[in-house]
Amino acid sequence: MMVYQLNTAECHNILGVQAGASQKEIKNAYRQLSLKYHPDRNKGDGEAFKKVTEAYQQLRSEEKKKDKISESEVATKYSDFWKKYDKGTGSEFNFGPNFAEFRRDFGASATQDYEHNQEKEGSPISTHLILYGGLGAMALWIILSTILK
Structure with missing residues (x-):
């Protein structure tokens, strides 16, 4: 060959x-x-x-x-990013007990208290409706499939 x-x-x-x-x-x-x-x-x-x-x-x-980007190029770009980032931040992060005093680097600061879970809770009525409605549909499917065989 x-x-x-x-x-x-x-x-x-x-x-x-x-x-x-x-x-x-x-x-x-x-x-x-x-x-x-x-x-x-x-x-x-x-x-x-x-x-x-x-x-x-x-x-x-x-x-x-x-x-292909070499590993040394990636390391250089990574360190350059952090050097630029460190220059841009004038103050350190301040984590209060509930992030209220957290200062963002974008120039905006959070004015309201931060809660871990900010989603609205689902109502028990809708949860029960979905759960039992699904179970009822499955039961109806099983009954009809056995009758129609």
């Missing part, structure tokens, strides 16, 4: 696409050529298919390398 070492220009030439082609164009060209030169369809030695596949794989790997 022969492994080809191709440069980017050769890869584009083999696939028949221009140098600035999008990944979609490259993929479509590869699909067409791979169908054309595939050994199961084509009575040849398969060298053309190998070249096309190698060119496509090389272009894909170069694109993936270009898109």
Whole structure:
């Protein structure tokens, strides 16, 4: 098995696409050529298919390398964010007993007391209606299914 070492220009030439082609164009060209030169369809030695596949794989790997963000870049961006964030905050967070004195960095401060659960409680009537209505519908379904068998 022969492994080809191709440069980017050769890869584009083999696939028949221009140098600035999008990944979609490259993929479509590869699909067409791979169908054309595939050994199961084509009575040849398969060298053309190998070249096309190698060119496509090389272009894909170069694109993936270009898109991949290195870990050092991520760490740098992370630390830059926190440096900028720390500069922007003039005062520390002040957590009172109920978050009433909590100052947000957006320039707004909470004026009302914070309660852990601020949702309205459901009424017992609606809860019972839903619960027993569902049970009644299930019972009716069971009764009708046994009668209609």
